[in-house]
Amino acid sequence: MASSLARTILFTAFLFSTLAIHEAVADGNSEDTPSLEEIRHRLKSQKLTRLQFYMHDLVLVSDPTSVKVAGVPGSNRTTVNFGDLYVLDDPLTAGPSLTSTAVGRAQGIYSFSSKDSITLMMSVNMVFTGGKYNGSTVTVIGRNAVLNKVRELPVVGGTGAFRLARGFVQISTAILDAPTLSMVLNCSLYVLH
Template sequence: MASSSKLSSAFALAVVVLLLAGGVMPAAEAASAHLHFFMHDTLTGAAPTAVQVVNGPRSHFGDTIVIDDVLTAAASRSSAAVGRAKGQYVWASSGNPELLVTMEVVLTSGPFAGSSVTVVGRDDIAAPVRELSVVGGTGEFRMASGYVLWKTVSLDHPNAILELDVYVNP
């Protein structure tokens, strides 16, 4: 028994030495990131970035909209683009104006260019601030978790500008 215990300890020490010598360190906890940008959801005009693909059977319930919305650094559409929001939202309530949002926030500039964050959640559009979940991502945000605080900056029905504060734990 004593030699088995010594062998296990020696093996564990050898693994640690190999990891350190090879430059492969166990993943340290990465710093959290706060991303801030504006999403331009445009269903009308010459170049819409959101398209309704399903009409619900009554009122808006069941309406499904596919998005490829631009994300900008400021609320103005002419400000610098930082990425795209690609996904869909569905009117998922027969009473209140509530959406089920599933989208990928694809970053195209800045320190996280090439990475993405996966966002899923309920958007109660009547609330001043809504919270959605970060459930994953790619690149720097692989296996990320976190949340998005999302609010409407302007609404020119059916077009909207939303402000997103994304808090990610990579």
Template sequence: MALTSMLKFTNRSLLFVLVLSVTTFSGIASSSKELKETHMSMYLQDFIAGPNVTDIPVAGVAGKLWLFNQFGTVYVTDNPITIGPSSNSASMGRAQGVFVSSALDGLSGLVLFSVGFTNKEYNGSTLEIQGNSKILEPVRELSVVSGTGKFRFARGYATCETYSVDIPIGYSVIRFNVTVEHR
């Protein structure tokens, strides 16, 4: 008899805790802000040679050339981001980070960078982008893992495609299409 009474008390207690939990979590969920979705296209201006270099190798395998496709080479980057493909287009900000040639065959690398916005609409905000970039793929996809300012709590993805390459002067343009959800 005592065991039956104890089980009824325990079941009632569990039911009470369950109802309280559901009520609490639904209150939290309903008070949270709706996520916004933002789509952007931007162009990364990449200079690996000349007076305005924006990518430089800082580490690599001793005795080997430090090239973007040489396993173990680490580059730091500080590339202008523009609204259009021309280097004279209006500035949106800068992409600052690292590229590590992380595949033995040299065909892909780890990309980690912050897009710091300076344009009027997103000034002071950032997006953090990372992922594996397969160098020869026509479209590469990277993760947007966080953000600040207008992109607080951002998550999403960025596709990047080589828009143009000028090998003799060491200049290329990469088009980024970014889709993010944020607060």
């Protein structure tokens, strides 16, 4: 009975969200909402864009960009454990120095999702704040095995110039400061949009 009720609730939620999406796309009256024809044209004329930038994940510093919001009972903020959850608002820069040209912010969450290795489950929006992609975003969701030299995570969507985006980002650790649990990540983003 409870299983049937849960399925009915999920189906109803799916139906309403599908109708809302259909209305938003079919309406086409809003300046921000592309028409179906515009979407079809974009799909036919997609291009591949490569962006190179650095992500600064600063944890145990005076002005952190990543903070622990949930964790294993009894753990403290200076260690990482399976189940720890962090919220981040990391600067994205053109070079590896925090003082190099700002290109955006990485905003989202990550959790330590493996009992046996330092592996994160990440859900991050790359929000670009400069240049021709100002105001556009790319959404990255996936597994980040931190100790691997190069990690690859999928791009699952985007907004603005990156509407209907798909692709991947390759991440490598450029700088690691173990005492502060902070790192600078070299990101190569490949987006089909």
